[in-house]
Amino acid sequence: MERILVVDDDPNIVKFVTLNLTEAGYRVAAANDGRQALARLKEAPCSLAVVDVMMPYMGGLELTKAIREEYDIPVIILTAKSHIDDKAEGFKAGTDDYLVKPFEPQELIFRIEALLRRYKAEGETDSIRIGNVSIYPDNYTVEIEDKTYMLPLKEFELLQLLAEHPGQVFSREQLIEQIWGIFYEGDERTVDVHIKRLRTRFTKLTEDFTIKTVRGVGYFLEPCV
Missing domain, CATH: 3.40.50.2300 (Response regulator)
Incomplete structure (x- = not known):
């Protein structure tokens, strides 16, 4: 219980x-x-x-x-x-x-x-690899060159979704529904806040990917390797 x-x-x-x-x-x-x-x-x-x-x-x-x-x-x-x-x-x-x-x-x-x-991790899940970056959905961690980083849940889920579909543009509305759920009543600027935090975090850690903005539409992850 x-x-x-x-x-x-x-x-x-x-x-x-x-x-x-x-x-x-x-x-x-x-x-x-x-x-x-x-x-x-x-x-x-x-x-x-x-x-x-x-x-x-x-x-x-x-x-x-x-x-x-x-x-x-x-x-x-x-x-x-x-x-x-x-x-x-x-x-x-x-x-x-x-x-x-x-x-x-x-x-x-x-x-x-x-x-x-x-x-709850439902069994082992394959990692997502982008260059030297490994994303592990089973324990919500990211490994970069033998160093492990733990992210807040919403940041991790956002990164995971973008990394699973490199190059695919997601609108803010789609990201809200996928990450925060259909009952979320907040402003779409929440997505912008989390994207900014991801960029700030990973710009210092790796050059293997970038999260890009499509003005007026949304965001996508671009591998740089």
Whole structure:
């Protein structure tokens, strides 16, 4: 049975989410702020974290960054704001998904199920090779000249999709649907943020491929070997 970490300083939200997740068959570890959440993670492993943005002592974005440094689990951000800046900051911090309050419990459960499926490696998967770059979908790592790099899930999935179809142009809409799912309600600029992060990361590491922009359309990966 999967264990879900729920972090919110509003006890009513914690109770509401805990009740619905328990009914859906999950175990729940509850926390009221970021510091308490990190303590819960040390007590027992969790498969996923649902984190509120605005909390005392340690906010949701800071907590997300801390989780990213120590644990390989997906994070869903809960926010009362609907501005793109708030969502973008969440993705920059490393979150995998977000929900704007108020939300339907079934939608949260759908998103949890989708992320857990993506994080589970279903057997060994062949690596994707581009020159000296090897991409391993089974453990979400990238190997370049005997050095291994771990990427945030959304960055990895985006790189994997582009690398599996070199030269094929994907629109932002297609990338949103493939990587973030049909229930994603955010702005397509999220794709731009993740592409920029991939470019920044790999420009320093390899010259074996580049991610190019087709203005007004989308992006594609071009091997340089």
